[in-house]
Each structure stands twice: as structure tokens, then as C-alpha cells.
Amino acid sequence: MGTYLDAAVEAAAFIDSRRCNDGALWHSSEADDAKPNTTLYNGAGGIILFLLELAAATGEQRYFDEAIAAGHDVAARAPIARRSINMNIGYSADLIVYDALAVATGDDTFRRLARATIQTMADSAVPLEGGVGWIEAMPFSHITGVTGQRETVDLSVGSAGVVMTLASMHDRYDGALELAEAAAGRLLHLGEPVSGSAGDGIRWEMMVDMPFPFPAPGMAHGSAGVGLMFAELYRATRNQTYLDAAIGGANYAWSHRRSTGSGCLIPHLLGIEPPRFYLSNCHGPAGTSRLFTVLAEITSHAEWEQRSAALLAGYQDLGVPEQRSEGLWQNHGQCCGDAGIGDFALWRYERTGDPTDVDLADRAAAVILAAADLDDGKRSWVMAEHRDRPDFLQRQTGYFQGAAGIGSFLVHLHTAHGGPGQRIWLPDYPGER
Numbered sequence: 001m002g003t004y005l006d007a008a009v010e011a012a013a014f015i016d017s018r019r020c021n022d023g024a025l026w027h028s029s030e031a032d033d034a035k036p037n038t039t040l041y042n043g044a045g046g047i048i049l050f051l052l053e054l055a056a057a058t059g060e061q062r063y064f065d066e067a068i069a070a071g072h073d074v075a076a077r078a079p080i081a082r083r084s085i086n087m088n089i090g091y092s093a094d095l096i097v098y099d100a101l102a103v104a105t106g107d108d109t110f111r112r113l114a115r116a117t118i119q120t121m122a123d124s125a126v127p128l129e130g131g132v133g134w135i136e137a138m139p140f141s142h143i144t145g146v147t148g149q150r151e152t153v154d155l156s157v158g159s160a161g162v163v164m165t166l167a168s169m170h171d172r173y174d175g176a177l178e179l180a181e182a183a184a185g186r187l188l189h190l191g192e193p194v195s196g197s198a199g200d201g202i203r204w205e206m207m208v209d210m211p212f213p214f215p216a217p218g219m220a221h222g223s224a225g226v227g228l229m230f231a232e233l234y235r236a237t238r239n240q241t242y243l244d245a246a247i248g249g250a251n252y253a254w255s256h257r258r259s260t261g262s263g264c265l266i267p268h269l270l271g272i273e274p275p276r277f278y279l280s281n282c283h284g285p286a287g288t289s290r291l292f293t294v295l296a297e298i299t300s301h302a303e304w305e306q307r308s309a310a311l312l313a314g315y316q317d318l319g320v321p322e323q324r325s326e327g328l329w330q331n332h333g334q335c336c337g338d339a340g341i342g343d344f345a346l347w348r349y350e351r352t353g354d355p356t357d358v359d360l361a362d363r364a365a366a367v368i369l370a371a372a373d374l375d376d377g378k379r380s381w382v383m384a385e386h387r388d389r390p391d392f393l394q395r396q397t398g399y400f401q402g403a404a405g406i407g408s409f410l411v412h413l414h415t416a417h418g419g420p421g422q423r424i425w426l427p428d429y430p431g432e433r
Contacts, residue, residue, distance in 0.1 A: 003369075004365060004410045004411070004419075005058065005410070005411065005414040005419060007369060007372070007379055007407070008407040008408075008410040009054070010377055010378060010379035011379045011404070011406060012063065012403075013377050015047055015397045015404060017378055023036075023073045024066070025038070025043075025070060025074075025077075027397065029395055029396045030380070030394075038077050039093055040096060040097060040399060040400075041093070041335075041398060042396060042397075042398030042399065042400060043398055044074050045093050045094065045096070045097040046404045046405060048070050048071055048097055049096075049097065049399065049404075049424050050399065050407050050411070051063045051064070051066050051067035052064065052067045052100060052104050052424060053421060053422070053423065054407070054411055057414060057415065057420055064104075067101070067104075068101065068105060068107075071097065071098070071101045072109075074097065075113050083136070083137060084136055084137070085121060085136065085159070085162055086139075086152070086157040086158060086162065087155075087156075087161035087162065087164065088156060088161070089157075091117050091121050092121070092161055092162050094117050095114055095121075095165055095166075095169075096165060096426065098110045098111075098113040098114040099114050099169055099172065115173055115174075118166070118176055119175070121162065122175065122179050128151070130185045130187075130188060131181075131182045131185025131186035131187075132179075132182045132185075133151050134162070135149050136149065139152055139157040140157075144212070150207045150211075151207060152208075153187060153190055153204055153207060154216075154222065154226065155220060155221075155228065155229060155428060156220040156221055156225065157221075158206070158207065159183050159187060160187060160204075160225055160226045161229070162180075163183045164228070164229040164427045164428055165427045166183075167180045167229070167233045167235075167427070168232065177237070180233060181233070181237070184230070184233055184242065187245075188241065188245060190205075190208065191203070191204055191248065191249075192204070192205075193248070199252050199255040200252065201248045201249060201250070201252030201253070201254075202245060202248030204226040206222070215270040215271055216283065217256050217266055217267070218253060218266055218268065219281070219282060219287030219428075220282040221283075222253065224250065224253040224287070224291050225287070226245075226249050227245065227250050227291050228290060228294065228428065229246075230246035231294045231295060231430065232427075232430045235298065246291070246295060249291070250292060253288055254266070254307055258275055260313070260314040260318060261317040262313045262316065262317055263310045263311060263312065263314035263315070263316065263317050264310050264313075264314050265277045265279075265284070265285065265311065266285075266311070268283045276326065277327045279315070279318070279320055279341070280331075280338070280340035280341050281340030281341070281343075281344065284340075284341075285312060285315060285344075286343075286345075287340075287344075288311065289308040289312065289344075290429070290430070293308045293348065294430050315341075320341065321338050321341055321360075321363055322363065322367060330382075330383055330384045331383045331385065332381050333381075333385075333396075333402060333406060334401075334406070334408070335400040335401060336385070336387070336401075337383070338365075338368050339364070339405055339406045339408075341360065341361075342360070342364035342368075342412075342413065343361075343408075343409050343429075345358065345361040346358065346409075346413065347429050364409075365410060368381070373395075380395050380403050381402075381406060382395050383395075383396065383402075385401050
């Protein structure tokens with residue numbers, strides 16, 4: 001096995017060391033009070049995806065068996081664990097995991113779980129102007145202190161992520177596309193055309209009746225993420241209205257770019273001077289430029305690929321990933337750090353064949369491996385999940401934050417260099433699966 005796959009196996013060994021005594025899951029971190037959870041974001045769901053990929057890359061049955069056992073455990077716990085619909089910690093996340101297990105195993109048990117999850121998502125939707133949506137507890141209330149019921153619409157924790165998940169597997173499950181289009185109708189209604197000083201294009205707020213200012217134009221919580229969802233829905237339906245909405249979201253994000261010299265970046269939040277730039281998946285070029293790349297594929301217009309290239313040139317101007325900054329704080333994971341940059345580069349490489357893309361992934365991996373702790377064959381990373389909480393450090397096991405997501409990227413890189421394996425693409429990495 002090569003270096004990258006060796007490191008991924010060592011990451012799996014760390015995760016295994018955090019296995020719970022009760023059931024087939026894992027503690028979310030090395031902390032004594034860390035609890036297991038079933039989510040895709042930082043719980044068992046994401047670890048399952050990593051283990052499935054590791055099984056394909058190594059040929060070791062034990063990883064496959066562990067993933068299946070955990071999948072059944074997630075299914076047993078999910079009915080009492082879920083509090084949301086979203087694609088990180090909610091029913092959409094369960095759907096992603098069940099579908100991956102169904103594809104990997106051929107077991108109709110997981111297909112039935114996926115179909116039942118779609119039905120639960122449909123049953124929990126409520127009619128709203130333009131279509132349907134979901135009214136749920138305020139996200140991130142543990143950070144903001146703001147509580148109450150809200151309609152959240154973004155890609156990360158809102159209805160756009162639900163639509164993205166359903167659209168990505170519409171050809172496998174009856175009713176998925178119908179529910180996706182009903183929710184997309186609501187999002188079309190909520191899109192706000194703007195021009196001038198507010199930007200140019202279509203703007204979506206993170207949620208309806210935002211309780212505090214949060215003008216995020218990028219992928220996770222802003223118009224770029226909603227636009228990416230509409231682009232994927234267009235590919236499933238060829239409905240021009242969806243493509244127009246995707247272009248509107250892309251134009252809005254692009255209208256707020258700031259020059260870095262030879263390239264540009266889009267701020268995390270608008271109206272803050274000097275602007276703050278996040279540099280990975282959630283709010284950085286690794287997220288936002290996916291929309292431009294997808295629009296280039298759909299329309300064959302060179303302008304979109306030029307925009308994507310400009311954001312990558314912003315990386316070059318800042319010396320990413322070797323040069324660290326507030327946009328690349330002490331985080332090496334899929335959401336906020338180097339693994340997110342590396343996986344984006346590999347996604348582009350599959351499309352471009354450009355060696356500079358895989359070079360960026362190799363460089364991200366070098367930073368990741370240099371930052372790792374290796375203890376008795378167990379590889380892990382101490383990271384700060386939140387940029388504004390740099391002293392809150394954790395050694396996590398999960399996918400978007402932790403060893404599973406980093407290990408998954410290393411498996412993908414091993415495969416890109418000619419090793420065996422099969423990548424599980426998440427819905428917000430659109431394309432053939």
C-alpha cells in the first residue's frame with residue numbers, strides 16, 4: 001500500500017480506538033465526555049462512507065462489515081435521534097448514507113430504509129407559497145443563543161440541501177424528484193433579484209426572516225450553494241427556469257469578488273471591512289467555484305470556467321495551502337480545511353485531467369500529513385472547528401470535522417494516483433456517480 005492509503009488505514013485505527021461499548025458506533029472525539037451520534041457531519045454516517053471506501057481500496061472485508069453493522073445501528077437509532085431535515089445532520093444525511101450502503105451491498109434493506117426516509121421527508125414538509133418547505137428549530141442555536149422555529153433554505157442546513165440530495169438520486173427512488181421540485185418551487189419564490197450596490201443576480205438568505213444579519217454569498221449558507229442545487233436540478237429535469245436560477249445565484253456571488261492580484265476571492269460575509277475570506281469547502285473557492293465549473297459543463301460557455309480559474313488563482317496568490325492564514329486556521333478537515341481543498345481539486349481533476357489540479361491535492365495532503373499525530377499506528381488530528389474559537393481544540397473522528405473525512409480524502413488521492421478504489425461522491429459534488 002502507498003503512503004496515502006497507509007495514512008488512511010492509520011486514521012481508521014484511531015477511529016476504531018473510539019468505538020463505543022454499546023452498539024456499533026464511535027465516540028465523536030477523544031474527549032472523555034464525547035457522545036456517539038449518527039450524523040453524516042461528525043458522527044457515524046460519515047465514518048460509514050469512509051469505511052466503505054477504505055474497504056474498496058484495501059480489499060479488507062472487516063471495514064465493509066463494520067460499515068454495514070454501523071448502518072444498521074444508525075437505522076435503529078435514527079427515529080429518536082433526528083431533529084432536522086438537512087443534509088449534514090438530518091434525514092437527508094441518513095438518506096445519503098442508506099443509499100451508499102444500498103449501492104455498496106446490494107442489500108434491499110438499505111434501499112427500503114432510503115425509500116422510507118424520503119417518505120418521512122415528504123410527510124414532514126408543509127405547504128408554503130411557491131411549493132413546500134420545512135419549519136424547524138433554529139440551527140446553530142448552541143452558538144448564537146437564538147432559538148425558535150425557522151424556515152432554513154441554504155445548502156448546508158436548509159431545504160436547498162434537501163433538494164440537492166433528492167436530485168442526486170432521483171433515478172433510483174420514486175418520489176424523490178417530485179419532492180425536490182416541490183421544494184425547489186418554494187426556493188424560486190424566495191430568491192430575490194438584486195442589482196447595483198447590493199450585487200447583481202439572485203440572492204437567497206440563509207433562512208426566512210433572518211433574526212440577525214448574515215449576508216453570506218458563498219456555498220454553505222448563501223446564493224452560490226442554492227445556485228449549485230438549481231444547476232443539479234436542471235441536469236435532472238432540463239427545466240430552463242432552474243438553470244436561470246443557478247446563473248442568478250452564480251452572478252450574485254461573483255459580483256462580490258475581491259481581487260487578490262492575478263485572481264480573486266469571495267468574502268465569507270458581506271459588509272465587513274477588511275473582508276474575511278474562508279478558503280476551503282464551506283465558504284471558500286473549494287465550494288463556490290464548483291458552481292462555476294458545473295455551469296461551464298452545462299452551458300459550454302468559457303466565462304464560467306474562467307471564473308472558476310480566477311478563484312483558483314486566488315489560492316495561488318495567497319500561497320494556499322502551505323501559507324496559513326485566518327482563512328485556513330488550525331483545521332485540516334473536509335468542511336473548513338485542507339481535505340476540502342484537496343477533494344475539490346480531485347473533483348476538478350476528473351473533469352480537466354489537468355496535472356495542476358492533482359498537484360494541489362498532493363500539496364494539501366502534504367500539509368495534512370505533516371500536521372498529524374501518529375501514536376501506536378493510530379493517526380489523528382487536533383483541530384479547531386470554528387475560526388472564532390481557536391482555543392477550542394478537539395481530536396474528532398467524524399467526516400466533515402475529523403479523521404474520517406481526512407482519511408476519505410487520502411483514499412481518494414490514492415485512487416487518483418492509480419490505486420484501486422471507488423469514491424462515494426456527496427450530493428454537493430455534482431456529476432456522474
